[in-house]
Amino acid sequence: MTSSSQPFPVAGAESSARGVKRHHGLVRAAHWINAAVLLGMIASGLQIYMAFPHFGMKGRVYPVPNPFDSNSLHQGFPEWARLGGWLAGGLNWHFALAWPFVLTGLVYVGFLILTGEWRALLFRPRDVGPAIAMQLYYLRLRRDHPPQGKHNALQKAAYTFIVILGALSALTGFAIYKPVQLAWLTTILGGYELARYWHFICVWIFIGFTVVHVALVFLADPASFRAIVTGWYRGKFPSHG
Amino acid sequence: MADGQLDRRDFFRLGLVAGPAALVAACGWDGGAVLRPRLGAISRLNDWVGEHVLLSSSRLAPTYDRSQRSGTMPSYFISDNTPVAPDAAGWGLEVGGLVRKPTRFTRPMLEALPRLSYTVKHHCVEGWTAIASWAGVPVSTIAAMVEPLPGARYLRFDSFDENYFNGWDLKSAMHPQTILAYGFNDQPLRPDHGAPLRLYSPIKLGYKLTKYLTRMTFTAERPGGYWEDQGYPWLGGI
Numbered sequence: 001m002t003s004s005s006q007p008f009p010v011a012g013a014e015s016s017a018r019g020v021k022r023h024h025g026l027v028r029a030a031h032w033i034n035a036a037v038l039l040g041m042i043a044s045g046l047q048i049y050m051a052f053p054h055f056g057m058k059g060r061v062y063p064v065p066n067p068f069d070s071n072s073l074h075q076g077f078p079e080w081a082r083l084g085g086w087l088a089g090g091l092n093w094h095f096a097l098a099w100p101f102v103l104t105g106l107v108y109v110g111f112l113i114l115t116g117e118w119r120a121l122l123f124r125p126r127d128v129g130p131a132i133a134m135q136l137y138y139l140r141l142r143r144d145h146p147p148q149g150k151h152n153a154l155q156k157a158a159y160t161f162i163v164i165l166g167a168l169s170a171l172t173g174f175a176i177y178k179p180v181q182l183a184w185l186t187t188i189l190g191g192y193e194l195a196r197y198w199h200f201i202c203v204w205i206f207i208g209f210t211v212v213h214v215a216l217v218f219l220a221d222p223a224s225f226r227a228i229v230t231g232w233y234r235g236k237f238p239s240h241g
Numbered sequence: 242m243a244d245g246q247l248d249r250r251d252f253f254r255l256g257l258v259a260g261p262a263a264l265v266a267a268c269g270w271d272g273g274a275v276l277r278p279r280l281g282a283i284s285r286l287n288d289w290v291g292e293h294v295l296l297s298s299s300r301l302a303p304t305y306d307r308s309q310r311s312g313t314m315p316s317y318f319i320s321d322n323t324p325v326a327p328d329a330a331g332w333g334l335e336v337g338g339l340v341r342k343p344t345r346f347t348r349p350m351l352e353a354l355p356r357l358s359y360t361v362k363h364h365c366v367e368g369w370t371a372i373a374s375w376a377g378v379p380v381s382t383i384a385a386m387v388e389p390l391p392g393a394r395y396l397r398f399d400s401f402d403e404n405y406f407n408g409w410d411l412k413s414a415m416h417p418q419t420i421l422a423y424g425f426n427d428q429p430l431r432p433d434h435g436a437p438l439r440l441y442s443p444i445k446l447g448y449k450l451t452k453y454l455t456r457m458t459f460t461a462e463r464p465g466g467y468w469e470d471q472g473y474p475w476l477g478g479i
Contacts, residue, residue: 048368049368051366051367051368052365052367052368052369054369057311057369057370057371057372058311058313058314058315058365058369058370058371059311059312059313059371060311060312083270084270084271085270085271086271087366087367087473088271088468088471088472088473089270089271089272089472091366091473091474092271092272092277092280092281092283092284092472092474093271093272093280095283095284095287095474096279096280096283096284099283177479178291178295178478178479179364179479180300180302180303180443180444180479181295181296181297181300181444181478181479182295183300183302183303192362192364192370193370196368
């Protein structure tokens with residue numbers, strides 16, 4: 001790696017021939033455990049959904065958009081996309097994986113708060129302008145890459161949003177897991193039937209996020225993939241700030 | 242060296258994480274012989290949290306107006322046909338086990354006791370819900386009459402719907418909304434909903450609500466259940 005390959009100066013961060021240390025081991029562990037767990041949560045969730053592939057009450061389907069509404073169990077999600085084999089198996093996977101899903105989320109957010117790293121990740125009002133500039137660049141309406149710190153404004157928006165989405169997934173999940181004991185939560189979300197719908201919507205946003213997230217990693221900054229695996233970054237963007 | 246290139250070791254590390262996840266996702270299994278018992282152990286942990294952390298003995302499930310009742314309330318039993326008591330005229334609920342005064346309750350005896358009725362939302366483990374009215378005697382009223390011994394920690398409910406039965410924690414059973422129901426939507430309980438007597442509670446999933454009751458037994462050991470023994474969460478509390 002030579003300095004000529006760097007459009008932005010790198011200073012202050014721990015650096016060596018291996019690159020710049022970008023992700024703490026806790027962050028990498030939380031990322032990959034959460035990725036595997038989320039895959040299992042979605043697959044077992046699709047299995048659970050198959051037992052009643054509608055939203056609303058019995059005999060009173062809610063007029064919410066749902067391309068996956070089905071009157072035949074054979075029209076449901078393919079077997080390769082499901083985990084658990086049957087309803088009880090799906091439930092047991094789902095409620096077991098919920099622990100590491102929530103715990104890795106809390107460890108990650110706790111780490112960001114304790115180390116102050118949230119500053120490089122939290123999307124704030126001042127990031128709106130740079131986010132538009134970044135979007136123009138991606139749309140090729142702007143020639144030069146806008147200056148950025150460890151993450152650009154669009155990345156901040158994405159990584160702030162995904163933490164909120166994770167929290168919403170957990171909250172909507174708890175609301176339908178204990179709709180009587182946590183009735184206050186279920187009520188805030190519009191009742192059991194709607195909370196179950198929001199929980200389902202979270203799945204598709206997660207899937208959409210993952211597709212874009214992975215595509216951008218390899219299209220925009222392949223070096224960041226190595227960084228989230230090994231911790232070391234030797235790409236072209238600054239790794240701090 | 243080109244930016245972002247991975248070496249073999251990186252791929253190995255990634256495989257450690259992604260490999261098992263992909264394998265599990267691809268199989269669609271319930272955990273297999275190795276993982277299923279571990280998932281069961283976590284389910285027992287969730288039961289513990291559900292009973293001791295989340296369940297309140299006094300928090301009441303929301304009640305609804307009769308006008309909000311669902312048009313449909315599915316009936317469910319495991320027998321091929323609607324179960325009928327072997328000796329319908331001589332039917333009685335045997336309450337025993339770890340109690341001081343084992344008692345046999347006939348339907349008139351139960352109907353003479355203070356009656357509780359409510360309109361509540363039914364939650365099925367499958368994910369559907371339905372609102373209906375139920376009327377009956379609180380299980381806590383029966384418990385006070387038979388006087389459980391100190392060693393009694395669970396309740397077992399048996400039925401004449403083949404071998405359908407359930408095990409309950411005492412805390413849920415003594416909840417003020419847990420009743421032995423003989424009335425449904427202002428009418429006597431119908432055979433397709435568990436007549437002559439069924440367990441009802443808005444704080445449990447439907448599969449915990451034993452229909453076609455024959456016996457209610459106080460036990461020291463945790464009883465299983467028809468679906469629970471096949472893998473469904475034991476507590477089934479909501």
